[in-house]
Amino acid sequence: MMGSLFPLLLPLSLLFLGHLVNPWQCPDEPRSSSLDHNVQYDLPNYVAPKHIQDLISKDGQEPLVFMAITNHLQVLHGSDLRILQSVTTGPTNSSECSRCSQCSMGSARPDQPEDTESQVLVLDPEEDILYSCGCSLRGLCFLHQLIGAKISDSKCLFDEQENFHLLCRDCVSSPLGTLLTVVTRGYTAYFYLASSVVSRMAESYSPVSVSVRRLLSTEDGFADGFHSLMVFPQFSDSYPIRYLHTFRTEDFVYFLTVQLEELGGTAYHSRVVRLSAMEEEMRR
Structure with a gap:
């Protein structure tokens, strides 16, 4: 039986090796055959005057794009990228920034004027x-x-009576990077925040890593007594944590x-922090 199989196996082996040496390939199709040079493509475009720092879209009968650049928050039409509105967000001492001056901060207000660089731009999931x-x-x-x-209308999420220079409950965004997911339960909105922090921020912020x-x-502003996690102060510089992305499941x-x-x-290495979206306390 071995003698009868060998002649059959030998051609099959040669056929298999032939496919390895000369594999079949799809024929190349010239790109020019699928491109009509007579068609004029007029695509909507928008050129930002400065670097785009945050971008988010809103679906609906009239789709919108919200775009944050230095000292401005712009609203664009989602179809043709027309600017529908431009809101001034800085510098903080500018007479054009009415939203800056409406925030009564008392002793917590910085002495020097500042440019506003966006850290967070998020839509409420319900409203x-x-x-x-x-x-x-x-x-x-x-x-x-x-x-x-x-x-x-715009409201400043800050209570002058509850915030101070060294204890600022409503100071939530870190200049080193902040991520936010908004969770609504009933008629209440909860901010799930994660921020990169270092020791020098303690001089002008009340930094926490996750809250x-x-x-x-x-x-x-925000309610007092919120739950938070923080890198031990002695390790905040030697053990940096960078937050890259946030999302929610049910x-x-x-x-x-x-x-x-x-x-x-x-x-x-990468790690994932998981918090319960069903409870305010960090028990799990």
Whole structure:
């Protein structure tokens, strides 16, 4: 039987080796055959005057694009990228920034004028509300009420009576990077925040790494006694954590990070922080 199989196996082996040496390939199609040079393509475009720092879109009968650049928050039409509105967000001492001057900060207000660089731009998952947070004014946030295709009103999420230079409850955004996921339960909005922090920020901020803050119904800040996590102060410079992305599933909020594998090491790896979206306390 071995003698009868060998002649059959030998041609099959040669056929298999032939396919390895000369594999079949799809024929190349000239690109010019699929391109009509007589068609004039007129695509909508927008050229930002400065670097785009944040971008978010809103679907609907009239799709919108919200874009944050230095000292401006712009509203664009989603179809043709026309500028529908431009809101001034800085510099903080500019007479053109009415939203800056409306924030009564008392002793917490910085002495020097600042440019506003966007750190957070997020839509409320239930209401026609846009939240923005910058690096200026100690990282406070604004609530922008949307009516149609415009920002009709803006509120400063800051309570002068509850915030001070060294203890600033409503200072939530870090100039080194902040991520936010908004979770609504009932009629209440919760801010799930993650921020990169270092020791020098303690001089003008009240930094925490991860926190869950409840927005007050008066829309002028956040409730006291929120839950938070923080890198030990003695390790905040030697163990940096960079937050890259956040998202929510039905029951949880996630933050993707890059951090050192071990204290004093040089190798980095990625980790995922998971918080319950169903409870305000960090019990799990």
